Amino acid sequence: MPAADSPIATLLAAHRRGEHVGIYSVCCSHEQVLLAAMQVALRYDTLLLIEATSNQVDQFGGYTGMTPPQFRDYALRLAHAQGFPVERLVLGGDHLGPNAWQKRPADEAMANARDLIAAYVAAGFHKIHLDCSMSCAGDPSPLPDETVAARSADLARIAERTARDAGLPAPVYVIGTEVPVPGGEASLATGIQVTRPEAAARTLEIHRQAFAAPDLAPAWERVIAMVVQPGVDFDHSDVHHYDRSAAAALSDFIEGQPRIVFEAHSTDYQTEPSLHALVRDHFAILKVGPAATFALREALFALAAIEDELLPKGEHLSHLPEVLDRCMLEHPSHWQNHYSGDEQQLRLLRRYALSDRCRYYWGEPRVRDAVEHLVDNLRRHPPTPTLLSQFMPEQYREVVAGRLAPEPDALIQHKVFGRLAEYARACARNQAGARTAFETSAAVALSER
Template identity: 75%
Template sequence: MSLLQSIIDAHRHGEAVGICSVCCSNDQVLLAAMDVASEYGTPLLIEATSNQVDQFGGYTGMTPVQFRDYVLELARGHGFPVERLILGGDHLGPNAWQKLPAAKAMAHAQELIRAYVAAGFEKIHLDCSMSCADDPLPLPDETVAERSALLARIAETTAAEAGLPPPVYVIGTEVPTPGGEASLDAGLQVTTPQAAAKTLEIHRQAFSAPDLAAAWQRVIAMVVQPGVDFDHSDVHHYDPVAAAELSRFLEAQPRIVFEAHSTDYQTEDSLHALVRDHFAILKVGPAATYAWREALFALAAIEDELVPEAQRSNLVATLERCMLRNPKHWQQHYHGDEQQLHLLRKYALSDRSRYYWGEPELRAAIDTLIANLRQHAPPKMIVSQVLPEQARAQFEGRLQNDPLALVRDKIATRLAEYARACARNRAGVRPGR
């Protein structure tokens, strides 16, 4: 039984445990996640989404093999045990090729699955819920399940041919589809037990072929909407009462748990409640990169106090310039007048700025910022103005006065909330930061 399966098994045997899935490629986010996993003695699940990483490179420019090697290199350089790493693929299916006819889109999806499984990704989220160019809207549930089963068959064959352990699977999807942000104005509907039962049964039937029987036994989770989401400026927090029927439905099912997407910005109490109510896999992404952006903006404010103007990184202005020059990652998502758009580009909770940090001009600005604050070490009294939690850790001697240490601790403070929610009642859990 793998580390991931053992956590799911423990949850199904009554332990209030789960696992946080960090969906991100940002190196400092991943290093912070490793710090948190080390602090709490847990495995670390890192996932790449189908638009981030694919056989053509995705928006990160990385194939699954390259992403795997990138994560392994970070772990080894950071002293994190690679045997405690779990790699997952999120929304694997025709998502990136929806504008193509279904046959072509699914051909790409099959190659996507082959690439992920051959690279050793253990956790595979099969998501064929999106309609392609010649598909009906919405796509019938039976078609979704049939396409998912086809991809599972590819995954099983690929693992066997590569001599790798067979993957575990997650089925189902959430609303909105990956890459979008829903407005919370109209409220948020929790998945009904009837809808969850239908998804589960239709997939069970699609996996009923003899060659998929073993794969069906490795379906560990189903994605549902527990009633949590966020938009650009607000968060819909978890309501256990609203999700009570869905939670009770899960208790009658063998083996599986729920996977909750869009749990970013939930309170720690809500995260604990989600795990208790069988949403044992909690996905986080934008909240982590938002913490990264907050930390960089804080460092830029410190730089303004300590560094001569001609030598400053001008990081905040550089980010704005990059986003204006190449608006494709935010233009279809942010709306309003120029002032509203300016604020959204910088501060929206959906954090479309996360797509820009890899651009050469911004990477150079970050390097300048870090170098400046290593040359002009900020006094704790100034750190306290913009990063009060990190300043407290410095005063207590728990955190060194290095700009990247400040950044990672800021991110880790957010991710530690997930660790405490998921690792509660497990041996080795340490007191919270």
């Protein structure tokens, strides 16, 4: 597939022609988030880019237990169930490289990374983020840009060969050396350094040289974006918001480069005006992940509070927040190296941190059972308007207006819908009309499923 035939490349070419258009990437595997994302894409008439992260989905299953073909089939099942047109669904792989095997020697880590890339591409993932920015065991730290580029080119060669052998469209690529930490920073106390234009120029040139081999020349023409740090990030409790003036030189730099746009990671919790500004400033690919599952957690905790108030005494409650916290305490591997503090501080972080490490636990059997129990209880005992007003005021207004059913799944998806809709409005062509439509009937599709 030539770059011009790629739906993402076509969209980004329109951006480079001066259209205020971009694409948002939903980096999540949770069913409720993906269903909400499909409703958002339908409502705003956008492509839906769903990306799986290397530690989430890999050739061994990742923390979701899914391999790339299984994740593809899962996304397609949801699309068919939701009536979402599969031709508007694009799958991507995020942070594909030795990320999950950093503690192993580089040769071993890169061998796994090659298998990872092959598995993703063979499964039909079209947008490939080549991320070799991390040091492996025995590597210098930080890793020299030349090594990052050489390893990325190595993985691109695997991707090209895999797509060709499988008879699949050739992938599009994202490169970069200054890649923010997946899932947010541990702390913003030391501040955020915006990538300097000279560093961005060096990254592009070193990668161009690494892709200079004849067999990689076509792949270089399909490099659509570069990851840089525009000055946006978040840690457990704070958000570093976008400052256009701080990123002005970086935006000016990319205007002089053919074809390439910037991909902005860690845009979670940015204000909607900031998302619009990022797209205007050529950060035309916006990544969102923890903010979507944070909204999911908010919805589930709100429903658990309603359940606690609503159900008759003696009724068996789900106790979802307690079940989730107990599971996190018994299996701390996903948060204990990220959170610090006394017992009360850790409890608050486990539940409410912006980094949302509890997102790793929704698939645990006990937690999944508690969610199902909660949903079942509230189907048998529908939330009253007063309790919805207390705990889910945005959803209450939609229910009262007759645009949203007071049904648990619809309430959950509407909460996530609201967060993802900010990204769609920032990226969609018809933004003014889309915003008006959102204000008047955002949840029609959700309530009429």
